[in-house]
Amino acid sequence: MTTAHSSDGLGTGGWTAAVRQRLGLGRLLPLGGARDGAWLSERAATDELRLAAAEVAGAVLGRLRISLADPEGAARPAVPPPPSALPPGPLRIDGEFAAGPAEPLPAVAERLRGVLLGCATERLGLRVEEVDLRVTALLGPSGESAEGPPPGTAAPAGPDGRRPAGVRAAAPEGEPELLASAVPGVAYPTRTLGGAVVTTPGHVRVELATAAGHRPLEVARAVRARLTAALPGGPSVSVLVTAVGQDG
Structure with a gap:
């Protein structure tokens, strides 16, 4: 399963x-x-x-x-x-x-x-x-461990110090990306597992980052509803959120 x-x-x-792990x-x-x-x-x-x-x-x-x-x-x-x-x-x-x-x-x-x-x-x-x-x-009285910080403590950021490493922002291109980007709570499309939008017969996958102050699940639901209603043929839609709490 x-x-x-x-x-x-x-x-x-x-x-x-392997690609996902590398990124x-x-x-x-x-x-x-x-x-x-x-x-x-x-x-x-x-x-x-x-x-x-x-x-x-x-x-x-x-x-x-x-x-x-x-x-x-x-x-x-x-x-x-x-x-x-x-x-x-x-x-x-x-x-x-x-x-x-x-x-x-x-x-x-x-x-x-x-x-x-x-x-x-x-x-x-x-x-x-x-x-x-x-x-x-x-931890000692100063709040530090004598052995150094616990393994895995640091969460490395991307080059701008804010966006997670490996998350590739993209300007919206094409109708599905433009529709998704207009949904409140979407910070920007991302291209990490391929394109920001991947289309197969009857299905569209959207990849994006959510903006600060917005719950990712609610943003994803809104994106799915918008694209399903607006795209020709009413395709099924899936959403992959690759970053949370980002600036637009």
Whole structure:
């Protein structure tokens, strides 16, 4: 259930997975449910989770991984998914963190768990049902670990210090891109897994970044509704969000 077939001629699942890994997108996580036809890159999700976790006093987040909580129970998406995307289903966050001495570790972990869960579900629209955290280091009085920051702490940015590395912004070209770009909450189209719009018989895949202050799931739903209604033949539409909280 965890393997989806490419529908845009980009190659086999292994090839597209290698491209995705090289570009730093990570997994393509289902946004919402099976009928929502939307996916979010793991990199974009973890960037937002790290921003939220930075507000938790006494904890420094390390490695993060998001996966299906129950791969065998995942659903079939209503539209063709992006290459190698995870199928719709509840998700699980696995993370590591360093904690300070001022508060019992279970209390710090519980606060961090609540922030991560709230960000994933309310801020992003991911169906996260489990958050498993593990303490891997203790912070000193200054808030720094004697062993250095936990592995995976830093989230490298792109050349402009804001856009995630590997996310290629693009000026809208053609009717589908122009329609998508006009939807409130769309910051700009992106070209990371190919074109900003990939068209196959009866289906259109749109790739984009969402603007600050907009929930990715709601933006994706609005883009799908706009394109389905406006494009000739009423094709099915899927949306891949590769960056969140961007300036237009």
